[in-house]
Amino acid sequence: MTNLILATDSYKQSHFLQYPPEARVISAYVEARHNPFSDDLVFFGLQAFLLDYLARPISGADIDEAEALCAAHGVPFNRAGWDAILADHDGFLPIEISALPEGTIAPSGVPLVQVENVDPRMPWLTTYIETALLRGIWYPTTVATLSGKAKRVIHAGLVKSSDDPMAQLPFKLHDFGARGVSSAESAALGGLAHLVNFRGTDTMEALLAARRFYGAEQVAGFSIPAAEHSTMTSWGRDREAAAYANMLDRFKGEGRTVAVVSDSYDLDHAVADIWGGELREQILATGGTLVVRPDSGDPVETPVRMLDLLWEKFGGTTNSKGYRVLDPHVRLIQGDGMNIDSIARLVDRVIERGFAIDNIAFGMGGGLLQQVNRDTLRFAMKANAMLDDAGTWHDVSKMPATDPAKGSKAGRQAVIEEGGTLVARRLDAVGAEASLLKPVWRSGELLRRENLEAVRERAEARLLGI
Numbered sequence: 001m002t003n004l005i006l007a008t009d010s011y012k013q014s015h016f017l018q019y020p021p022e023a024r025v026i027s028a029y030v031e032a033r034h035n036p037f038s039d040d041l042v043f044f045g046l047q048a049f050l051l052d053y054l055a056r057p058i059s060g061a062d063i064d065e066a067e068a069l070c071a072a073h074g075v076p077f078n079r080a081g082w083d084a085i086l087a088d089h090d091g092f093l094p095i096e097i098s099a100l101p102e103g104t105i106a107p108s109g110v111p112l113v114q115v116e117n118v119d120p121r122m123p124w125l126t127t128y129i130e131t132a133l134l135r136g137i138w139y140p141t142t143v144a145t146l147s148g149k150a151k152r153v154i155h156a157g158l159v160k161s162s163d164d165p166m167a168q169l170p171f172k173l174h175d176f177g178a179r180g181v182s183s184a185e186s187a188a189l190g191g192l193a194h195l196v197n198f199r200g201t202d203t204m205e206a207l208l209a210a211r212r213f214y215g216a217e218q219v220a221g222f223s224i225p226a227a228e229h230s231t232m233t234s235w236g237r238d239r240e241a242a243a244y245a246n247m248l249d250r251f252k253g254e255g256r257t258v259a260v261v262s263d264s265y266d267l268d269h270a271v272a273d274i275w276g277g278e279l280r281e282q283i284l285a286t287g288g289t290l291v292v293r294p295d296s297g298d299p300v301e302t303p304v305r306m307l308d309l310l311w312e313k314f315g316g317t318t319n320s321k322g323y324r325v326l327d328p329h330v331r332l333i334q335g336d337g338m339n340i341d342s343i344a345r346l347v348d349r350v351i352e353r354g355f356a357i358d359n360i361a362f363g364m365g366g367g368l369l370q371q372v373n374r375d376t377l378r379f380a381m382k383a384n385a386m387l388d389d390a391g392t393w394h395d396v397s398k399m400p401a402t403d404p405a406k407g408s409k410a411g412r413q414a415v416i417e418e419g420g421t422l423v424a425r426r427l428d429a430v431g432a433e434a435s436l437l438k439p440v441w442r443s444g445e446l447l448r449r450e451n452l453e454a455v456r457e458r459a460e461a462r463l464l465g466i
Contacts, residue, residue, distance in 0.1 A: 003058075006066050016078040024387050024388060026124075027126065029111040033379075037377060043100055096442045097115050098435075100437060113381075150173050173343075174333065175368060176364060180365045181370050197463070200222060226258065229295075248279065262275070267297065286329070289329055333360065334363065
């Protein structure tokens, strides 16, 4: 799926015949409209799209393939336009894309991206890339926003119960979503979007994406040795303790951490009688940390009950805020049934039981990377202005009487900060210099390169108000 000409909706193929004859430039913007999921969002993913899609020039073979397919499909094909792009622009789309810095926390309803064609023969090109561009933005931005919402919830719990919230925070939400997404590309982009907010992941494609698209010379995320049910149950139920002892022996060492799924048979027995009984001294002697993982039962009450059992068997200390912190050799991770709501309930329940959030980490799988869609944040790309052959800009917008909420912005847009928040304004009212929407791409050239660490710092500062 590498032919950019075909990375669009079928009806786009006929749009070159539909714009007014005087049209020379079309401007369009991308925003997340007001939505019930989040009042603000973490903008992320544009650079990956630019480098992976727009940095590849179209070829004569791409044009031939698209023309043949369109003819068979029953839609017109703009052969002359694509031939001109190949001949006059070396196959790179003659468009300019302006955007907010990635990692920006933007309110819904504020433009994130603005696009214009730079060849006046091709006003149709701006909205032609809507399909591919929206896909490149809505998905990673939505995952980063979801992950960011979880970060706020967990951070608040840490601030209330932990002596060192910021040191704890980076590894409190782990990405288990690789197997639950629709494609390897989704794993890479969604997993990378999560790594804007956290450092824990089992989605290895995300590590590659961080290197390729955001200059992450150091590895962007981390994991630990961990058991799955097959590696435990293959020992048989009568050797459950031996399977656990093997994990402790194989991955022992000062500072090492190992996670073991412990509910293959009877979670309470495993924690109270095996981890907290038969293997207790071995755990304490390893020099590392055992992370117990429940994988069934009530996603809130089960882990809280396990914390009680671990406290009974291993003890711990009470921190300066009055919350219990388990012996450092044992911790717990809850990945089953986790979403924004259950994480918030579990954080509250752990604190209610008198435990610091230091004791527990959270994991999300399909709920993090797959249970989102374009309508989660109500993403849209709309034309907002047209330059005619006399050099005059005209407003372009929609305002459906049947659904005013789907109305669009008229005139080329700017984004400025007012009263500590970002707002949309007309470009002709504030000027290009004042706008935070700055050119990042023009006709095959990346004009501003984003670095993952800078994106992370930008997002965290605004997410947490620090």
